[in-house]
Amino acid sequence: MTAPPIITRKPLYYFIVLTLLLLAGELTITRLARFTTTPGLPFAVTVDLVVGLPVLYYLFIVRRYKVGWTTVAGVFGLALVVAAGILPPAQQLYLGWFRKALLLAEPALLVVLVVRLRRLVHHYRLAAAIETDFLLNLAASFRAVFGHPLPFLVSEAAMVRYGLLGWLKPAAAAAQPAFSMHRESAFTAIMGTLLLVSVAEMGGVHLLVMRWSPVVAYWLLGLSVYGTGFLLGHLQAVRQRPLLLTATTLRIRVGLVWNFDLPLAALAAAEPWRDAEPLPEGVLNLAQQLITPPNVLLSCHHAITALGPYGLRKTTRQLALYVDKPAEFMQALNLPRAI
Known part of the structure; x- marks a missing residue:
């Protein structure tokens, strides 16, 4: 698989920070006593x-x-919705002007969106005829339609796919050795407990903060719902997306977090790892997202790049994994033991 282009995350971080600052500033201004008496x-x-x-x-x-x-x-349409939520109803006169502008442009925008959506679905079906992984197919579709894999949208779509639509049966994978990561660990039990605690905390915090500030309460509720959706999606993704071994690559898939192909030619050695042993410096511990100590350590001939959510990239020469059947996994890799 061709490596995706290098993605710098700084512009995304700048956008998020500036957007949050803008929203916080405007929300503060609308709460001033003089806001309704100052025409401008x-x-x-x-x-x-x-x-x-x-x-x-x-x-x-x-x-x-x-x-x-x-x-x-x-x-622009989303900004109209946000503005309607921040501005008091009596101060939305100018917002109506922008809404009328959107209505005038809506037919043309609708045609563009429908065309793009049809192309996106078409390319997704083409990719799905060859590959069974939802994330890879969606990234390939975005690259074909928009010229970029759009990792941010892929990550968000994956959370919806596995968090809200986790009951959908995953596409049947090809006849490749698969190694699960959740059956013999406490991952499912721990995640289930975290989900129950998150739901209970969500309701309690919302009711408590509502007495102080309804606006802040609903923002916190939205963040809590998002976090709960991520936990649920991560749980389902780990269950439905095991590690896959092909003739040339080890496809590493750790829920909604890590997703990349590791060429077998880059692997130098594999060794079992015990819980009590501290990991060497510089090891990328992929088992952290499974809330489980690693039991396999992979060493590479050279530095490799691990791909995470939202375009995150980590460079390392060693990977720590958790696999349900570590002995069978290492036997399938057929690599020498590390010295």
Whole structure:
């Protein structure tokens, strides 16, 4: 598989930080006593939100990651929704002007979105005819339609696929050796406990904060729902996406976190690892996301790049894994023991 282009995450971080600062600033302004008595403030806040958010998106996402410029229209629509939630109902006069502009452009935008969506579905089906992995197929579809794999959207779509639609039966994999990572560990039990605690905490915190600030309470509720969705999606992804061994690669898939192909030619040695032994410095511990100590250590001839969520990349020469059947796994790799 061809390695994806190197992705710099700084523009994404800048976009997230500046967006949060913008939202916090505008929310603070709308809570000022003089906001309703100063005519220029509602107009300024409306422009900051409805124009500022799409501009930030264009500067830091579209230009840097070569995303289709038509996606700015979607961000513009989302900015209208955010502005409607931040601005008091009596101060949304100027917001109505932008809504009318969106309605005038809506037919053209709808045609563009339908065409892009049809192309996306077409390329996804082509990829699915060869490959069974949802994340790889979606990334390939985005690359074909938008010219970029869009790892941020792939990660979010994966969370929805496995978190909300985890009951869907995964595509049947080819006849390749597969090695699970959840059957003989406490991963499923621990994740189930975390999910129960998250749901209980979500309701309690929401009711408590509601007495202080309803706006903050709903923001915290949204973050809690997102976090719970990630936990559920990660649990289902680990269960449905085992490690796969092909004739030339070891496909490493650790839930929603790590997803990359490791060429077998790059592997130098494999050895069992005991819980009590500290890992050598520089080892990338992939078992951390399974809340389980590693039981296999892989060493490579040269530095390899591990791909994580949202385009995250880590370079290492050693990987620590947890596998349910470590002896069978190492026997299948047929590598020498590390000295």
